[in-house]
Amino acid sequence: MTAALKLTDLKKTFAVGKSLFGAAKGHVHAVHPVNITVEKGETLGIVGESGCGKSTLARMLVGLLPPTGGTVEIDGQALDNADPAVFGKRIQYVFQDPISSLNPRKTIRQIMEAPLKRLHGMPKAERQKRIAEIFDSVNLREEFLDRYPHEFSGGQAQRIGIARALAAQASILILDEPVSALDVSVQAQVLNLLADLKTEFDLTYLFISHDLAVVEAVCDRIAVLYFGSVVELGRAEDIFRAPRHPYTKLLADSAPVVGRELKAPEGRETELPDPLNPPSGCAFRKRCPRATEKCAEEVPTLETATFGTQQAACFHPLEG
Template sequence: MSAALKLENLTKDFPVGKRMFGPPRGVVHAVRPVTLTVETGETLGIVGESGCGKSTLARMLVGLLSPTDGTIEIEGAALDNADPSEFGRKIQYVFQDPISSLNPRKTIRQVMEAPLKHLHSMPKARRRERIAEIFDAVNLREEFLDRYPHEFSGGQAQRIGIARALAAEARILILDEPVSALDVSVQAQVLNLLARLKAELGLTYLFISHDLAVVEAVSDRVAVLYFGAVVEVGRAEDVFRAPRHPYTKLLADSAPVVGRDLKAPEGRETELPDPLNPPTGCAFRARCPRAVDRCAAEDPPLMEMGSGQLAACFNPVPEGEAAK
């Protein structure tokens, strides 16, 4: 299987407290060096707490943010951040809030025509045919094309967002919380649609979500982010059944389960690391019940845990200690 997407030491820093002269007062390392490979036809789930760098990483992949360092390679070719159209033809973004992601002043036909005109220079007659094909693929009626975004429900608007991504004919879709704003029944419809489109069109997905149950259900592999870095990666069933990094286990234990009392896995006094003054060594060590002296001195790299599962931990969770 060939690689659809390769990230090599990808980082993103944001200066804080800019001054007229001299360097900024501080720097937030939103994404620390991330190296990942996504195979063609794979769904890679990306999970982590709010502020861990998931959306920043996603926005770099589609050219909405320029990396501070590192490379993005799609289908064997490195992308030039200076050419946004190069990203658009290869990779597309499906946003969390479907209605606000659509231009309220344009009809759906105008929204759909934009990538066909600007990325593929498609003539008007062919654009009409292509839009009809895409709308049929996402189970939308053509009469919707002359309406405006505010006239649609959340589920319909998300289908339009997916249709717009397909119009660019990109083979990789970044799905950033694509169902979190939808009702549960509508979530199932959209997830089934995404699964069908992936099978029919041979798409590759990066699926970003807070909902661990959804990620486990739709993903082939999962990457866990903490404080801007990947701390665990492996097959979805392995990562959720037997997490090896203490942070992954914390996430799994935090997920609500029918029949289990809701109980915070950490105390109220727990504090997240300061992004302007990051700790030395492992960023998770202050919250980690398995921290050892080495964790304060060294930042652990991703290490093989067996069966292709990797975790950045010097004292990983024992293999037999499953999530609660």
């Protein structure tokens, strides 16, 4: 297999507040060093609670946020964060809210032309041909090109967002909750469209979602994030069949299932880590029923527990 995307020690730290002399009062480690390789044509799911670092990681990958450290490589070439256009040609973002991600003052044609002009310097005739091809691929009529974003439904607007990402001719798409704002019936249509486009354009996806059922259905592998760190990584079927990290099991138990009583897997008194004062050792230990003294003293790495292709950052992993 060929690596489409490789993250090496990629991390992000934010300074919080300033003292009288301008020094930062504290730092929040939004993303701890992440090491992930995504194979060409693969769909990697990224899951975790709100605030776990999913969106920060995604924004670093497309050049919207400069990393504090580490590197991003696409097809073996390290990307230069100083030039956002380099990112735009290789990797594109499909946003969660399709309507707000489109400029309300511009027609769809103007929106579609922007990446073709700015990233590729494509002449007008070639732009029109390219846009027509892409609109046909996402099942939209060309007459839509002269309308404005507010004239479309959520499903149509998301197709336009996908078309805009494809217009840049990127090989990797970051899909940030791409169907969560859509009706259930439309979600299936968009997911089927993404599957067809992946084959047609030989794409690689990073799929960020809170919906574990969707992630299980569309992803080849899954990376589970907690408090800015990848705590479990493996094939989707393995992780959902036999989660090894207690946090992954907590996520699975939290997902609503038809026929199962709705109840919180944790009590209200559950203590979440303070990002300004992170706990020692394993960040999940105060929520974990399997925690021991070792968990308070040492930080487990992703390689701590390995089960074939499945890895977990846990000193006391769950049995398969």
